[in-house]
Amino acid sequence: YAVRFSDRTSDKTQIKLMTDGLLLAEIQRDRVLRRYDTVIVDEAHERSLNIDFLLGCLHRILPQRPDLKLVITSATIDPERFSRHFGDAPIVEVSGRTYPVETRYRPLGDADQVDAIGDAIDELGREGPGDVLVFLSGEREIRETAEALGGRFGDRMEILPLYARLSHADQQRIFRPHRGRRVVLATNVAETSLTVPGIHYVVDPGTARISRYSARLKVQRLPIEPISQASADQRKGRCGRVAAGVCIRLYDAEDFEARPAFTDPEVLRTNLASVILQMAALRLGEIEAFPFLDPPDRRQVRDGIALLQELGALDPEGQLTRVGRQLAQLPVDPRMARMVLEGGRLGCATEVIVIAAALSIQDPRERPAEKEAEADAAHARFAGEGSDFLALLRLWEYVGEQQRALSGSAFRRRCKAEFLHVLRIREWQDLVEQLRRAARSAGIARNSAPAEPELIHRATGARGARFAIWPGSELARRPPSWVVVAELVETSRLWGRTAAGIDPAWIEPIAGHLVRRTYSEPRWDRRRGSVVATERVTLYGLPIATRTVAYAAIDPALSRELFIRRALVERDWDTRHAFFADNGQLLEEVSELEDRLRRRDIAVSDEALFAFFDERIPDDIVSARHFDRWWREARRSDPGLLTFPRALLLGDEADVSGRPEAWKQGDLVLPLSYAFAPGSAADGVTVHVPLRVLPQLRSGGFEWLVPALRLELVTSLLRGLPKELRRPLAPMPETAAAVLAELRPRREPLRAGMSRALERVRGVRVAESAWDLSRVEPHLRTRFSIEDDDGRVVASGEDLDKLRPQVARLLRAELSSAATGIERHGMGTWEAGTIPRVVTLPGTGDAVRGYPALVDEGETVGVAVMETPGAQAGAMVRGTRRLLMLTIAAPRPRLDNRVALALAGAPHGSLDAVVADALPATIDWLVARFGGPVFDEASFVALRGRVAGELVSALEVVLGKVAGVLEAAREVERRLDELPISPFEEARRDVQRQLGRLVHPGFITSAGVERLDDMVRYLRAAARRLERLPDATAADRDRMNTIHELEELHRARGSDPQIGWLLEELRVAQWAQGLGTREPVSAKRIRRLLT
Incomplete structure (x- = not known):
């Protein structure tokens, strides 16, 4: 391993563990890491500046070192984001083996944190043996907590600190065997960087010291703030390594849920001046070109560079200076670091370090709204010498004296009494210590003797003189932002006498030579x-x-360049010049061509366009006004001077064959548009469908795409097959080409064609359901844009059938507007005269039609225009039924005992409910028998007379059929009751589901009279299946699997009722073939209908 100041490697080393900083330092010497074949970046979720720098460097190195392996690991990482950054690198998820951890929430309330930690340790002591890990925010907090816990628990437990700066020997103490309970007080170094052994319990106050840039204060701060959910879970996981553990969080569950999922990466929490300075120090190149996982904002980059140049850290060319190298070693904002550096030069670094640290944190002096006067009085002792800077030094000296004189708890009480924030005091002290160490490393000498205030002010950049308005002035109580005073007089302090408010706008005309x-x-x-x-x-x-x-008079060259780039190249200009419009049209054509061909290498670069204008426009043209004056004359001699030649933008003509501009379906011609925008919903081919033609548009055929994309579509479908089906298809490109040659685009369904062609060219059978269009690349799925007469998009998506319901209301409005005088509402008798079978929308010739129908409105009927003949037919059945029920008296059927007894067992709940269900079905049956529905009043009157005459007897016949269905259902229920629970449970559930589909409240009207005899047959087939089940379990399972596969496909395709009846017929053919079927049926036929 290798750490700073310690290298334990040799020539025989195979694996080297090192810090991210050391690897970055190695990159400065070995730009492509030739010494390594693999780099593992662990704990990447911490997203420290070094880790982000390192990931960016590796991002650059990988193309130069294809053999280099990079592994990024973490327990709480956002893997998809890292994968996308590294070219969709594979993600390997390894499940850890940890013991369960119980989380307890113990919010602090009004309690002191140190006392709450002690209470938590007491609570955990009652759980059983095991060590406790307590997370704290810094060294000083660890020392004070250790002192308080030592006083509370005495020798009952061993208390050990753990933080990054602890000596190696002291860190090793936590790994030594021990007796009794041990409490480890650690910073977040124990969260991921170091594993503490033997931990059974964790106490988590939920805070950490996190470096963060304050845009308002313009300083880098190190506040103690709530940690993220990921950090909290990392801490919790530390007590589940050796046994089941308990984590006590000193905050509530709502607080945890409200926290961000991950900690912000350091590059987004740091003043970019600091980032740029560190990159320059590490020789990582320009920040704009650096492949950060989270790139910083360009404006902030410019501001950061300007600030560093102002501080002398970078020269005008952006190169690091000697001052910059020193500033890069100090862990504060560059401006604060520059103060420290100047303090060293002037001999006041000791004081300036304290001031710089204070300016980098939130003010430790508190001023509660309800105690402002008391706080001001307590803080007044630190003021003096007309300087807020010196007040900070006085406060620092006072805090140090009190801390040395008092115990930890007494010091905290003193701070609270004097309106000082103890945690911010700790932050201040920790940062001063860090700055002192860094200053020593940077060669900045600290003074031992106190420095003069003037030197301190010079180092901080203050002008030195501060005054107050004389108390006798009218302006003393409410001083304006700007004043002018006649004289400055120093008595007890520096006063400005004879003052007046001024407008700063007055200064510039008078003192122009001084500004x-x-x-x-x-x-x-x-x-x-x-x-x-x-x-x-x-x-x-x-x-x-x-x-x-x-800006033209200040920098004409730059003004000309920006005018050409922004106004002419980027076209950010409002002008009516003909060449500008012609160029825009040509650029639009090129853009559309790139989308159509799915390429981004056709259009010429902005630099080439800039060069085109640059060589034609004179050097003194720096604005639109200058251009217009010049162009008025120039265009007379050469009107095409600034018009782009087609060859400039296009070069060789691109091949657009197979990419038509329109899609034709019968007499319909639908415009196509193309977009090359991976990741966007609009990527690929879009069919633009006028709302009015939607009813006449068939959904089939669009899955074939345009010819130029079909080979890619076929290849994608083949690659989406399961591995065992793909293996015989290699080489895939040849197979795809052969399959495409065998297909009959738009003359057969795509899935059916793929299965047929693949079996023909490779002998491989693939079920049509295996072709999953949802898995092909988005640009290989046709997209639809439904648009109204004004071109507004009213619905869009990939499934035309799902879009139809979305625009049904708008389409009905279109149709209604075409059927003025036809639509009616609230009719109790036939008042519609003659209903036309079809109406045509004006302005569409005969292309767009509406289909008027009588519609059921519940208590009344009406007339509405339907979108399709099928919708018209269904509405007419329901509307005619309702009007007959409104105009015919309710019948009273006579039932024999058998029928009445059977109907008593119906799921409807009462005999009246059964009759109410059977009546609409009976009327539908009679209307169909008598040639209905009808479209005029005379025909309706005749139909009503015939239906009324036959209704009672027909209803009795229907109820007899219903009784037969219920008797067959009762037999199925009896068979189910007799069936043993095991091993037939799956078959039992299948038959129960079938019975529920067939027999339910409302089944008579939903099925229709013509289906009632079929339902008896379906239920008898189910009873026979149950009767034979014990002797044919395996065969039953195979048949059931076939049925279930088709039912699942049926549900996915929208549950067509006719196919539902075919599935019932297939059940008869599978389990009771002797009962016969209504029509020829097979699994293959149903599958073909579904696909």
């Missing part, structure tokens, strides 16, 4: 048609104005 102007963020302004920049005007470092100004 300094700086320009930043040059950018193209589309509205102005010119390049602008932000001008900042300052007077002695005080900002007096910030405005947006034209």
